[in-house]
Amino acid sequence: MRRLLLVLCAATLGLLLGAGPATAAAPAEFGTDWHDPITATPPVDRPATTSCKVTVAETEFRDYTPYKGTYLPPKGCGDRWNKVVLRLEGAVAGRQYDRLGYLHIGGVEVLRTSTPEPSPEGITWNVEKDVTRYAPTLRDRQPVEMLIGNLVNETYTGVIKVKVTLTFYKAEGRVKPAQTPDKVLTLDDAHHEGAVYEGKLSTPANSERIVAEVYATGSGGGCEEFWYLTVPDAAPYSCKAKDGPYREVRVSVDGRLAGIAAPFPTVWTGGWSNPFLWYVIPGPRAFDVRPLEYDLTPFAGLLNDGKPHTVAISVAGVPQGQSGWSTPVNVLVWQDAESERVTGALTTHRAGTPASTTAYEAGTEHRLKSEGGNSLTVAGYVDTSHGRVTTTVSRQVAAASTHRWTAGESTDGLKARWTDDETVTVAGRGPATATGAHRVYTMDGEITVGAGDRLRTVMTMGDRADSVTLRAGERIGWSRMDDTYTGDAAYNQNVPREQRHATGVSRERYRLLGPGTCYDHTLATAQGELTEDRHRC
Numbered sequence: 411m412r413r414l415l416l417v418l419c420a421a422t423l424g425l426l427l428g429a430g431p432a433t434a435a436a437p438a439e440f441g442t443d444w445h446d447p448i449t450a451t452p453p454v455d456r457p458a459t460t461s462c463k464v465t466v467a468e469t470e471f472r473d474y475t476p477y478k479g480t481y482l483p484p485k486g487c488g489d490r491w492n493k494v495v496l497r498l499e500g501a502v503a504g505r506q507y508d509r510l511g512y513l514h515i516g517g518v519e520v521l522r523t524s525t526p527e528p529s530p531e532g533i534t535w536n537v538e539k540d541v542t543r544y545a546p547t548l549r550d551r552q553p554v555e556m557l558i559g560n561l562v563n564e565t566y567t568g569v570i571k572v573k574v575t576l577t578f579y580k581a582e583g584r585v586k587p588a589q590t591p592d593k594v595l596t597l598d599d600a601h602h603e604g605a606v607y608e609g610k611l612s613t614p615a616n617s618e619r620i621v622a623e624v625y626a627t628g629s630g631g632g633c634e635e636f637w638y639l640t641v642p643d644a645a646p647y648s649c650k651a652k653d654g655p656y657r658e659v660r661v662s663v664d665g666r667l668a669g670i671a672a673p674f675p676t677v678w679t680g681g682w683s684n685p686f687l688w689y690v691i692p693g694p695r696a697f698d699v700r701p702l703e704y705d706l707t708p709f710a711g712l713l714n715d716g717k718p719h720t721v722a723i724s725v726a727g728v729p730q731g732q733s734g735w736s737t738p739v740n741v742l743v744w745q746d747a748e749s750e751r752v753t754g755a756l757t758t759h760r761a762g763t764p765a766s767t768t769a770y771e772a773g774t775e776h777r778l779k780s781e782g783g784n785s786l787t788v789a790g791y792v793d794t795s796h797g798r799v800t801t802t803v804s805r806q807v808a809a810a811s812t813h814r815w816t817a818g819e820s821t822d823g824l825k826a827r828w829t830d831d832e833t834v835t836v837a838g839r840g841p842a843t844a845t846g847a848h849r850v851y852t853m854d855g856e857i858t859v860g861a862g863d864r865l866r867t868v869m870t871m872g873d874r875a876d877s878v879t880l881r882a883g884e885r886i887g888w889s890r891m892d893d894t895y896t897g898d899a900a901y902n903q904n905v906p907r908e909q910r911h912a913t914g915v916s917r918e919r920y921r922l923l924g925p926g927t928c929y930d931h932t933l934a935t936a937q938g939e940l941t942e943d944r945h946r947c
Contacts, residue, residue: 436936440901440912443531444938445690447679449697450920450931451893454495454540460580462487466496466515467556471570476557481515481548484578489549490587493579496521496539498572503532506568508679510629511558512738513574516547517596519738521574522625522699524678525558526692527685528568529938530907537697541576543742545590548576591621591742597721600739607737608722613713615751618794619744619801620710623701624723626659626673626737634734637727638675638826638853639813641778645770647815651729654768655826656782656809658726659737661704663712664719667761669704670786672807672830673725675853677871683857684867686899686914690935694873694893694918701740705834707801708790711754726764727782748795758789758802776815783808799838806831823856841882850874859903866900889924913937 462484469477483489496513498521506528513521520541526533541548558570581587597609613620628634633649640651661669677693679685688696706713713719723737746752762785771777789802811826830849835842852872859865872894879887899914915936922929934942 436939436941438913438937440686440689440910440914440938442907443529444533445935445940446533447526447535447690447692447697448933448940449692450918450933451698452920452922452929452931454493454538456495457492457579457585459492459582459585460487462578462580464576464578466554466574466576467513468573469556469571471509471511471558471560471572472562474557474559476555479554481552481554483549483551484576487578487580490581491542491545491578492581492585492588493540494542494545494548495577495579496537496541496574497577498523498537498574499534500525500536501532501534501571502526502528502568504528504530504567504569506560506562506566506570508681508685509558509560509570510627510678510736512556512625514555515544516550516552518544518547518594518740519625520544522627522701522738523558524692524696524699525570526679526697527689529689535697539698542588543590544594544740545588546592547594548578592745593743595741595743597739597741598718602733605725605728605732605735606722607724607739608720610718611713611721611741612716612718613710613741613743614745615714615716616746616749617710617714617743618707618746618752618792618799620706620713621742622661622669622704622706622721622739623742624659624661624671624704624737624739625699625701626671626723626725626735627676627699628657628673628725628735629678632734634728634732635678636681637673637734638811639822639824641813642768642770645776645778647776647778648819651727653727653766654778654780655811655813656727656766656780658764658782658784658807659702660724660726661706661739662722662724663706663709665722666759667786668706668709668788669803670784670805670807671702671704672809672828672849672851673702674700674851674873675826675828675871677869682855682867682869683865684899684901684914686901686912687867687869687897687916689914689938690940691895691897691916691918691933693869693871693895705801705803706741707792708756708758708788708803710752710792711790712756714752714754714792726784727766746794746796752792752794754790754792756788756790757800758787760787762786762806774816775821778813780811780813781809797839799836802833802835802837804833819857820859821856825854827852843879843881845877845879847875847877863903864900865903866898868898869896871895887925889922889927891923892919892921894919917942
């Protein structure tokens with residue numbers, strides 16, 4: 411009774427201090443069940459207006475057969491919404507690998523995700539995503555295709571059960587319709603050739619702004635899942651790539667470079683040889699893969715000529731002819747309602763010289779230092795009903811890493827940093843507006859195998875982004891995001907589950923700041939139990 415009173419008092423004090431709900435005491439090691447997967451990411455903001463819910467898919471995945479169905483728009487919420495929120499609810503039990511999945515509505519990729527690995531007794535999880543930008547597609551009846559490729563047999567018993575819904579929040583009263591693209595397009599006759607994905611794009615003749623988004627993932631179970639660890643052929647390591655680990659996701663229009671971006675080093679929930687790291691808290695972006703965005707507005711004058719144009723997405727650094735990357739693309743288009751045809755021209759195209767260097771040092775501990783980078787500036791204008799608008803996009807990407815390992819890879823470590831800096835300047839009749847984004851991705855991890863074949867993985871990952879918008883040199887908007895994950899887990903390899911004696915701690919802190927915004931959420935776990943759930947704002 412005294413212990414119970416102490417626990418209750420501690421829980422009450424935690425709530426008063428803003429520490430969140432009471433959390434469980436940690437066991438000495440992982441058991442056969444653990445806390446359901448959870449992330450510290452902020453929930454999607456919703457207005458307090460009339461809402462309508464539509465079920466998009468409800469199915470089970472046992473193999474690689476896609477689910478196919480039909481989406482019907484909601485009734486009772488109109489067709490100009492303030493917010494559209496996607497929610498995936500999943501469940502799986504037994505033994506299963508992490509699996510990648512996608513959801514297409516009308517051919518548009520609205521979600522790319524991966525699954526957690528289950529406990530024997532079973533887990534549930536959910537993913538929420540703001541999909542308001544896809545509203546033009548959601549106004550009409552559409553075909554649905556969803557796949558989370560899976561394998562179920564006597565060993566891998568986990569059947570993945572999912573339900574996906576869309577909730578539409580009506581624009582009513584003072585709550586106005588969201589400003590969304592006028593169309594969301596996909597590529598015609600799209601196909602893969604190695605690491606290149608290309609197809610034909612035909613934009614409306616009155617397009618005045620064009621943005622491509624690419625859901626780029628290195629995956630498929632091969633070395634490109636761990637592209638940041640690859641080494642040149644001369645170095646003695648299990649994952650090879652002729653030019654080393656530098657990767658860059660490029661978009662071209664009719665063979666001309668139109669955009670560059672640094673891929674995020676996503677770690678899936680079985681990654682770095684240690685699922686115990688990720689059982690409760692996944693790595694950043696693992697459940698909700700965010701697309702890379704490319705402002706193609708400088709090319710609008712070319713794309714608006716009524717002809718189909720070839721758009722290709724390639725991943726620099728992938729060995730010639732090798733697959734391992736998925737790069738589906740959506741194209742968001744804003745149209746000039748007062749013009750039948752918007753003309754324009756590309757006025758500046760200044761591509762840097764791509765750089766990728768490696769330096770290998772042999773020894774008791776092998777070491778590979780790698781650096782890479784690129785830059786691109788493009789500018790163009792469109793003549794619209796509201797005057798000539800000139801858009802200039804400048805982007806610089808860079809990467810630097812040190813990879814070290816020992817014979818047999820019993821020690822395997824990486825410290826890496828990627829940056830992606832972008833400025834988009836729009837000049838028309840009024841003052842020019844410039845939006846800058848500074849993105850930094852970091853990874854500092856190490857795997858060691860010690861006595862008794864015990865494997866330990868220590869990992870820190872960072873996903874950070876700062877943005878600022880200036881008009882006539884005055885700041886009119888800004889935001890700062892920092893999502894940091896840390897974990898340390900160990901288990902005995904090559905023994906039955908009950909003899910693994912697995913231990914592990916993990917922590918995630920997600921911070922988001924901006925005008926009128928303060929979000930700060932920390933989660934922590936030990937041996938599969940949630941030990942901290944704290945909101946600081």
